[in-house]
Amino acid sequence: MRLFKLTMPCIAAVAFLLTVCQATGSTMNSRSPKHEVRAVWLTTIGGLDWPHTYARTAAAAALQKRELCEILDRLKEANVNTVLFQTRIRGTMIYPSAMEPWDGCLSGQPGLSPGYDALQFAIDECHKRGMELHAWVVTIPIGKWNGMGCQKIRRRHPGLVHKIGDEGYLDPGKPATAEYLAQICREITTNYDVDGIHLDYIRYPENWKPRPEGYIGRSNITRIVRQVYNTVKTEKPWVKVSCSPIGKYSDLALYDSYGWNAYAKVYQDAQSWLREGIMDALFPMLYFRGNQFYPFALDWKENSNGRIISAGLGIYFLSDKEKDWDIEVIKREMNVLRSNGLGHAYFRSKFFTDNTKGVFDFAKDDIDRYPALVPPMTWLSDALPKGPTRLSVKRMADSDRLSWGGAKDMSTGPYLTYNIYASETYPVDIADARNILAANLRDSNATIPLAAEGAFVNYAVTAVDRFGNESLPLCTKPNVPAMVRSTYLGNDGNWLALPDKGKTLDAEFVAIETPQGGLLCTRPYDGPKADISSLPEGVYVLKSLNSKGITHRLGHFIIRRQRGMTTDNKLTSGREDCRWPHFGRDGKPSGL
Numbered sequence: 020m021r022l023f024k025l026t027m028p029c030i031a032a033v034a035f036l037l038t039v040c041q042a043t044g045s046t047m048n049s050r051s052p053k054h055e056v057r058a059v060w061l062t063t064i065g066g067l068d069w070p071h072t073y074a075r076t077a078a079a080a081a082l083q084k085r086e087l088c089e090i091l092d093r094l095k096e097a098n099v100n101t102v103l104f105q106t107r108i109r110g111t112m113i114y115p116s117a118m119e120p121w122d123g124c125l126s127g128q129p130g131l132s133p134g135y136d137a138l139q140f141a142i143d144e145c146h147k148r149g150m151e152l153h154a155w156v157v158t159i160p161i162g163k164w165n166g167m168g169c170q171k172i173r174r175r176h177p178g179l180v181h182k183i184g185d186e187g188y189l190d191p192g193k194p195a196t197a198e199y200l201a202q203i204c205r206e207i208t209t210n211y212d213v214d215g216i217h218l219d220y221i222r223y224p225e226n227w228k229p230r231p232e233g234y235i236g237r238s239n240i241t242r243i244v245r246q247v248y249n250t251v252k253t254e255k256p257w258v259k260v261s262c263s264p265i266g267k268y269s270d271l272a273l274y275d276s277y278g279w280n281a282y283a284k285v286y287q288d289a290q291s292w293l294r295e296g297i298m299d300a301l302f303p304m305l306y307f308r309g310n311q312f313y314p315f316a317l318d319w320k321e322n323s324n325g326r327i328i329s330a331g332l333g334i335y336f337l338s339d340k341e342k343d344w345d346i347e348v349i350k351r352e353m354n355v356l357r358s359n360g361l362g363h364a365y366f367r368s369k370f371f372t373d374n375t376k377g378v379f380d381f382a383k384d385d386i387d388r389y390p391a392l393v394p395p396m397t398w399l400s401d402a403l404p405k406g407p408t409r410l411s412v413k414r415m416a417d418s419d420r421l422s423w424g425g426a427k428d429m430s431t432g433p434y435l436t437y438n439i440y441a442s443e444t445y446p447v448d449i450a451d452a453r454n455i456l457a458a459n460l461r462d463s464n465a466t467i468p469l470a471a472e473g474a475f476v477n478y479a480v481t482a483v484d485r486f487g488n489e490s491l492p493l494c495t496k497p498n499v500p501a502m503v504r505s506t507y508l509g510n511d512g513n514w515l516a517l518p519d520k521g522k523t524l525d526a527e528f529v530a531i532e533t534p535q536g537g538l539l540c541t542r543p544y545d546g547p548k549a550d551i552s553s554l555p556e557g558v559y560v561l562k563s564l565n566s567k568g569i570t571h572r573l574g575h576f577i578i579r580r581q582r583g584m585t586t587d588n589k590l591t592s593g594r595e596d597c598r599w600p601h602f603g604r605d606g607k608p609s610g611l
Contacts, residue, residue, distance in 0.1 A: 053452045055391040056329040056362030057382075058101035058302065059094055059371055060155065060263075063124050063137075064108045068368040073127035080134045083125070088144055093372045095148045097383040098390045100458070101329075103217050103302070103364070104141050106154040107203060110161035110168020110187075114138035114211075118203055120167050129167040142212055149459035151393055153215030153259065154207045158200055158243070160220055161187045183226060191223060191239040191286075192231065200243055201250040208254045215259035216251050217302070218244070222265070222285035236286035241297075248297040256399060257432045257485035259299045263331060264289040266305035267315045268322070274314045293324040299396055300326060302364050306333025308348050313355060320361055327394055329362030337376045346376040353386050390455040392438070395487030402429040404482040406490030407437075407463075412478060415469075422464040423480045423493065432485030436460055440479040441467075445497035447479035449489075459483065508561060508573070512580040513552040515561070517544065518573055526563035530570060534558060554578055 062068045069087055074080035094102065106113055111122035111129060114136050125133035138154065145152040161169045161180065169187035173180045176199065181190045189196045204216050221244060223236055231239070248260045265281035268290055281287035281303075292298040303319050305312055319328050334349055336342040356363050365371040371379055395401075408425030421439065428435050439457040440447045447454055456478075457465060467478075479492035509516040520526065528541045529549055541564060542549040556578045562570040 051389045051452045052357070052360075052391055053450060053455070054394040055357075056101055056300070056327055056364070056393055057097075057099050057387055057391060058103055058153075058329055058362065058364035059099050059368045060103045060331075060364065060366045061090070061105065061368040063105040063113055063122070066124050070125060074125055074133035074135070075127065077134065083133070083137075084135075084140060087141060090368060090372055091144050091148055091150070093379075094368070095150065097371075097379055098387045099150065099365075100391060100393055101151045101153060101215075101364075102141075102145050103153050103155045104138070104145075105157070106138055106207065107156040107158075108162075108168075109157060109166065110172050114207075116203075116206060118206060120171060122168075138207075138211060146212075146459070146461060149457065151214035151459075153217040153261065154211070154213045155217045155219055156200075156204060156207070157219045158221045159188050159191065159224070161189060163187070181227070183224060183228075188224060188227075191236070191243060194242065197243040197246040201246045204247050205250050205254060208251050208258055213258060215261055215300075216247070218247065218260070218262040221262050222281070222287045225285060231286075233283060233286065237282070237288040240286050241288055241292065244292055245295075245297045257396070257430070259327075259396065260297075261300035261302060261327075262289070262292075262298060263302045263304050266303045266307060266331065267311070268303075268318055271314055271318055274310055276315070277311075290319075290322040293322065293326045296324075296398065298326065299399075300329065302329050302331050304331040304333075304366070305352075306331065306336065306366065308344065308352070312352055316352075316356060316361060317359060320359055325398060327362065327396075329364045330356050331364045331366050334365050334370045334375060334378050335367060337378060338370060344376075346378060346381065349378055350381055350386075353381075357386065389452045390458055391452055392455070392458055392483075392489075393487055395489070397486075397488070400430045400484070400486040401488060402484075403488050404428050404430070404435055404484050404490040406482050407480050407493045410478070410480055410493045410495060412495055417469050419467040419469065419478075420464070421467065421478060421480070424463055426463075426482035426490065428482075428484050430484040430486055430488065434461075435482045435484055437463060438481045438483060438489065439465060439467075440481070440492065441477065443476050445477045446494045447477050447492065449479055449481060449492050454479075508576040510551060510576055510578060512578055513550070514548040515551045515576055517547055517549055517561075520544065520563075526565045526571070528564040529573070530562045530564045532560045532562060534560060534575075536560075551576075551578060556580060 069090055070083045071086055072079060072082055074083045107119070108122045108124065110119055112119050113122055113125060115132065120130045121132055123129035125137055142152045161172055163169060164182055164185050164187050169180065173187070176195065179189050179193050179196055179199065181188045189199065207213060208216060222240060251258050251260050264287045265279065265285055267276040267280045269280045269282040270276050278284065281289055289298070289301055293301065301319065305316055316330050319330070332349060332352060336344045337346060337349065353363055374380055405427040407423040410421070410423040413420040426435055436459040438455065439460065440449045440454040441456045442448065442454045456467070477495055477497065479494040481492045482490040508518070517529065526544050529544045530541050531539045531554070533539060539554070544563065558575060558577050560575055561573045563573055564570050
């Protein structure tokens with residue numbers, strides 16, 4: 020007999036499946052959301068995602084750090100905003116812990132320090148990129164019975180460890196297990212500026228013997244969750260507590276879980292954790308497809324109790340060494356999640372950054388082309404910060420230098436971060452994700468290169484507290500100087516008006532580049548115009564090019580065929596005017 024109610028009315032089910040059928044491989048015609056969790060699990064166990072080398076010298080540690088920075092740069096390029104960073108592995112850590120030994124993934128030898136604090140380094144690098152870092156804590160499994168982590172716990176807490184085969188597990192039925200795991204999370208929360216604590220494997224192993232009654236098993240796991248949550252919130256209430264439950268909560272009225280579900284199989288009553296308020300976010304491991312994915316994803320959404328739900332995507336199944344899924348499976352799942360207000364999380368980082376079957380390109384160039392902010396935790400605090408009262412913009416030859424001040428935190432958090440928005444229209448619409456220029460800046464100043472952001476002429480800055488609450492914007496004054504507009508060269512979408520070479524310019528060609536400096540094409544510089552009909556809509560840099568390869572910048576131009584362009588160097592209005600195209604790593608815009 021079930022102790023909860025699971026319903027999915029036929030009308031709702033039919034409507035949902037119609038949504039699935041309408042979702043195609045390209046992004047649906049829904050506005051890119053301003054708030055959405057876009058996460059990735061970054062594993063450290065065995066160096067699966069990172070690190071790929073051992074740190075036994077200072078030079079090797081520096082290489083390890085560079086590897087991680089390259090991964091984070093790649094994630095930032097695809098607008099990932101949350102990194103679930105594996106911190107506790109199997110009774111072992113990637114930071115200097117007073118409770119458990121070093122894992123061997125960093126130095127190559129369990130118990131040996133790599134010479135630096137990997138968790139602190141990862142936090143700093145994520146924050147530099149405006150991304151959140153959540154410390155991923157593997158809870159119940161503690162590794163091989165004779166492994167260093169398991170041995171130390173058995174010596175210190177002999178009554179807590181349960182053996183299955185040659186593996187050790189903390190016993191969820193022991194109240195001391197909840198206290199032990201809570202203290203681990205306290206250590207991380209107290210000592211580090213993490214944005215979240217992410218609990219993994221917070222469940223009974225499916226082969227646990229003797230198996231407790233369902234209500235007892237669920238009560239044991241819930242006790243751990245409750246104690247971890249309360250401990251973290253006592254230290255820092257703004258730190259998110261989340262977990263990754265089994266992807267299917269339980270059988271649905273119309274769809275069977277076929278015996279693999281959170282509630283009955285492994286005793287994770289995750290939906291009740293949301294109702295009780297002892298979980299801020301869930302990342303259900305929905306590593307399925309078809310009717311084993313869509314209805315269960317909607318079930319999490321319908322029972323979210325206003326909390327954050329970000330569905331885990333099994334992108335590792337795209338690999339030909341796994342299940343060799345077609346990329347269309349993931350594309351369709353991402354589109355359906357978007358249309359139903361759920362975030363997405365990739366398992367795992369390497370399959371994403373390796374662009375397995377084009378999943379990275381799809382995220383970067385299509386569905387996640389524009390940034391998104393992590394949703395605020397309004398159930399914990401909803402007081403908006405007082406926004407900046409001073410904003411200045413100093414125009415330089417190749418950049419705008421912004422600085423601001425006067426913001427005030429109205430929460431219990433330790434500091435504010437800042438978001439910058441920009442658009443051609445005034446006032447800047449901060450509700451439009453396409454106008455997000457930078458997010459979660461730690462400093463109260465920024466330099467915006469005009470070569471990359473020259474189309475923006477109005478700025479807005481907001482303050483954000485640690486709960487995610489955002490202040491009202493402070494905008495720059497309208498009426499941009501004429502010199503800004505005069506740098507744009509006129510075109511009609513097919514032909515670009517070329518400036519007169521005069522008597523001194525010896526260029527034979529013009530070069531058309533991306534704002535980042537990637538060469539796209541050249542055109543003869545022998546008349547008043549150049550053919551640009553093959554270029555997609557977006558913003559470009561025009562340079563002269565002589566026979567010696569010397570270039571000079573002639574200006575910028577914007578192609579906007581849908582709204583049209585005038586040929587007198589004036590830009591037409593419209594929200595689309597204020598965004599640049601998204602460029603690939605080769606410097607080419609999408610669609611070229």
